[in-house]
Amino acid sequence: QVQLQESGPGLVKPSQTLSLTCAVSGGSIRSRGYFWTWVRQRPGKGPEWIGYIYDSGSTHYNPSLKSRLIISLDTSKNQFSLKLSSVTAADTAVYYCAGDYCIDGVCSGYDYWGQGTLVTVSS
């Protein structure tokens, strides 16, 4: 069973870069068909899709965050990462990593989730 675990600072100063890592266990991050994703949830709001990276290393980002966002794979450590630059208080949220499995553009849904990590942007 695939398991995901987020890690990273819980407090980031405004204008700095938010960096999180998601360790994947129980499966290879290079397995074909898997879309490794970041989702965030602001307090009291619904989830917001941030973006994903898939087995080839290709990425797809939320257009509203694209200019500040980098998602990358580290196959040697079986993990993927999120970097969001120039953060403001509006980026305060619980950040989740998640995994989806898709074949020929048809997806099974986000069946794998980390437990989530709260990141607060404050000076």
Next chain:
Amino acid sequence: QSVLTQPPSASGTPGQRVTISCSGSSSNIGNNYVYWYQQVPGTAPKLLIFRNNQRPSGVPDRFSGSKSGTSASLAISGLRSEDEADYYCATWDDTLSGWVFGGGTKLTVL
């Protein structure tokens, strides 16, 4: 404001059947599969329904999903106290080129 519209709240008594709606447009629900997630506060979302009406293994058949045009619904029959949670619909949006979620429906079991 979410691209997908859900009622903010729903309620029912144990044993009842409740339905949660999710309204979208031709660029999202109308042209793509719908997924439903259950989230107990303080925990990660859990996949409940995929591809409109499919249940992952381990999800009780009390939960069912349907889609018609640009709307979708989640039905919960035989309501139980442990069903009290927030429910979110999600789908791909062709115009935004990304996944979108509904604003969520808080289900209360009276």
